[in-house]
Amino acid sequence: MPIKTFNIAMDDDLLKKIDSAAKSxxxxxxxxxxxxxxxxxxxxxxxxxxxxxxxxxxxxxxxxSEDQVYKIINS
Numbered sequence: 001m002p003i004k005t006f007n008i009a010m011d012d013d014l015l016k017k018i019d020s021a022a023k024s025x026x027x028x029x030x031x032x033x034x035x036x037x038x039x040x041x042x043x044x045x046x047x048x049x050x051x052x053x054x055x056x057x058x059x060x061x062x063x064x065s066e067d068q069v070y071k072i073i074n075s
Contacts, residue, residue, distance in 0.1 A: 008033075
């Protein structure tokens with residue numbers, strides 16, 4: 001897979017914290033952002049799957065509004 005390079009603008013304090021975190025894991029700045037992106041994409045996929053499963057369960061339970069969900073949660 002071809003590798004692409006891109007620029008990110010951020011303040012020095014944040015960059016120092018990122019470099020420190022990467023260094024503590026014996027990693028590079030690029031690897032830090034690669035892992036960050038992969039973790040975020042994975043989290044988003046899991047939330048999509050959870051939301052889809054929740055909607056299906058709600059339909060099976062006869063729930064057709066968010067208000068019904070909140071009533072169940074708060075009861």
